[in-house]
Amino acid sequence: MMRYHLLGIMLFxxxxxxxxxxxxSITLPQGILELKPSPAPRTTLDDLDGETYTLKQDKGAWVxxxxxxxxxxxxxxEMPAIQNMISTLQAEGLKVAMINTAEDEDTVFSFLSAYAxxxxxxxxxxxxxxxxxxxxxxxxxxxxxxDGQVLYQxxxxxxxxxxxxxxxxxxxxxxx
Amino acid sequence: xLYLPILEIYKTLMQTRNILLQSTAGLLSLFLAxxxxxxxxxxxxxxxxxxxLMPRAPQQIAAFxxxxxxxxxxxxxxxxxxxxxxxxxxxxxNIIWLDLARWEFSNPNSNVTRLDRHYWKAxxxxxxxxxxxxxxxxxxxxxEILDFQPEEREGGNIxxxxxxxxxxxxxxxxxxxDKSGIPITVIFNNIECAQDP
Numbered sequence: 001m002m003r004y005h006l007l008g009i010m011l012f013x014x015x016x017x018x019x020x021x022x023x024x025s026i027t028l029p030q031g032i033l034e035l036k037p038s039p040a041p042r043t044t045l046d047d048l049d050g051e052t053y054t055l056k057q058d059k060g061a062w063v064x065x066x067x068x069x070x071x072x073x074x075x076x077x078e079m080p081a082i083q084n085m086i087s088t089l090q091a092e093g094l095k096v097a098m099i100n101t102a103e104d105e106d107t108v109f110s111f112l113s114a115y116a117x118x119x120x121x122x123x124x125x126x127x128x129x130x131x132x133x134x135x136x137x138x139x140x141x142x143x144x145x146x147d148g149q150v151l152y153q154x155x156x157x158x159x160x161x162x163x164x165x166x167x168x169x170x171x172x173x174x175x176x
Numbered sequence: 177x178l179y180l181p182i183l184e185i186y187k188t189l190m191q192t193r194n195i196l197l198q199s200t201a202g203l204l205s206l207f208l209a210x211x212x213x214x215x216x217x218x219x220x221x222x223x224x225x226x227x228x229l230m231p232r233a234p235q236q237i238a239a240f241x242x243x244x245x246x247x248x249x250x251x252x253x254x255x256x257x258x259x260x261x262x263x264x265x266x267x268x269x270n271i272i273w274l275d276l277a278r279w280e281f282s283n284p285n286s287n288v289t290r291l292d293r294h295y296w297k298a299x300x301x302x303x304x305x306x307x308x309x310x311x312x313x314x315x316x317x318x319x320e321i322l323d324f325q326p327e328e329r330e331g332g333n334i335x336x337x338x339x340x341x342x343x344x345x346x347x348x349x350x351x352x353x354d355k356s357g358i359p360i361t362v363i364f365n366n367i368e369c370a371q372d373p
Contacts, residue, residue, distance in 0.1 A: 033325060069315065071244060102311035104245065127311025136322060137330050138315055155328045 026171040029164035031156065037149040040065070040142070041132040043097065045122040048105055053122050055144070058095040062172050063144040065097045067130050070111035075139040078157035083116035085160040085169070093173055096120075101138060102127035143172065220362045224268040225349060227362055231370035232259040232333070240316075246309050253299065257291060258338040258369035263331040266324035271353045272360065274322045276334070278348040283341035291335040293317060323353070342366045 028034060043055040043065070055063065066082065068075040086096050099122045100108045108121050124130050133142065141154035152172075158165055219228040234255040241251050266272045281288040293314060300310045318332030336343070345364040351357030 031327065069312070071240075071312070072315075101315065102308040104308075107245075126307035127315075128307065130311070136328075137319070137332070155325055156330070 026168060026175075027164075028152075029158070029168050031154055031158055032168065033153045033155060035150055035153055037145075037151055040144045040148050040150050041129070043099075043129055043132075045099065045124055045129060047120050047122055048109060053097065055097060056148070058097070058144075059148055060146050061093055061095045062146060062169075063095040063097055064089075064169070065099065065133075065142045065144055067099050067101050067124075067133065067135050067138055067140040069101045069103055069138050070107055071103075072138045074157035076111075076115060078139055078160070079112075079115040079119070081159050081161045083118055085166065087118065088161075089166070089169055089173075092170065094169060097122055099124050099129065101130040143169075145172075145175075218364050218367060220364070222267075222360070224266070224270075224351075225272055225360050225362075226263075226265040226267060227347065228263040229345070229364060229367060230261040230263075231368065232261055233370040233372045235372045236370070241313075244309070244312055246313075247305070249303060250300075250305055250309065253303070254335075256338060258336040259333050260336070260367070260369075261331060261333050262318050263329070264318075264324060265329040266326060268351075269326045270351055270357065271326075272324045273350040273355055274319060274324060274330075275348075275350060276318065276320050278350070278359075279334075280346040281336060281343055282346075283339060283343050285341065288336055288339070288343060291337065293320060296335075336369070338369050340369075342368050 040055055040063075044052060046052050055065070064086075068079070070076070082098070086094070090096060098119050101124050104125075105123070108123065112119055112121060133140070136153075136155065139157050141158065142150050143152040145151050160166075160169075217228055217230055220226065237257075237259050238251050238255050241254055246254075264274055276290065276292070279290070281290055296313065296317075297310070300313070316333055318334050319330065322330060324330065342365075345362075345367055347362045347364075349360040349362070351359060
């Protein structure tokens with residue numbers, strides 16, 4: 001009997017302390033792909049104020065990494081939903097890297113003023129960081145786990161501020 | 177990849193689709209008139225896959241890329257070509273592959289060679305185009321190869337040498353993750369490069 005108790009405790013510990021196993025119980029909303037874990041590409045970019053951001057600095061938290069451009073229709077449609085989601089989940093511990101692909105400061109500034117004024121954009125000025133991530137297209141979103149592994153990818157634009165996606169992201173954050 | 181006005185194209189396609197052809201044994205041919213003949217945007221629609229084409233006039237191409245800050249020589253180079261915005265929607269629950277190597281373009285006289293990413297990379301390099309503009313241009317192209325996931329939609333431009341001859345586009349879409357499924361074949365006839373009004 002004692003042996004079964006120990007086995008139970010071991011299984012419980014395994015499931016509830018191992019993020020990847022716990023994440024398996026999370027329901028994937030539509031358009032989210034689970035990926036074979038791989039290290040996130042090295043990502044260091046400046047924001048519009050010239051402050052440098054490095055993905056590594058967010059190690060220990062889930063990171064929502066998003067690539068966009070102002071000329072892309074679905075990016076424009078998706079941006080307000082991302083801003084809504086961020087305004088709630090950043091306070092709960094989600095880290096965010098909003099990466100503009102190959103546009104200039106003026107374009108990015110005027111676009112965000114209209115669509116999502118609270119977002120802090122990171123400038124991939126020559127598009128080379130975006131290339132390293134090899135997105136399927138724009139917009140592209142990846143979810144990076146607290147160990148720096150890319151675990152999920154979103155297909156195209158998603159309604160991030162709706163219940164299925166908010167629950168999914170909250171579920172992920174509980175796994176860290 | 178592009179997502180140029182993909183949503184806009186999608187809406188147009190949805191509004192105008194009045195030809196629905198059923199795929200049989202994975203093989204289907206479409207014989208659609210070219211745009212400009214008061215016919216709908218050329219498109220294919222089955223239970224598994226939808227594909228739409230929208231030829232772009234030189235002025236449309238110029239307006240789009242000029243607005244992205246592209247230089248005059250770059251825009252002039254692009255205006256000389258035949259741009260077709262392609263939209264693909266995997267409506268099935270299986271993987272469907274877009275593989276442009278399996279697309280054939282021809283006019284009544286000969287095969288037409290698509291101007292692919294390698295071609296443009298070499299051109300932009302010769303013209304010393306800034307990397308940011310090269311990057312933006314690449315993102316507006318249809319991916320060379322992509323495993324469309326269930327319900328996924330993507331789009332982008334294909335670029336062909338401009339010609340006045342109507343073209344046939346023969347596109348084969350492998351299916352299943354390992355491409356072992358029956359391919360879906362789509363044939364568009366009488367596709368013409370769009371002209372400025």
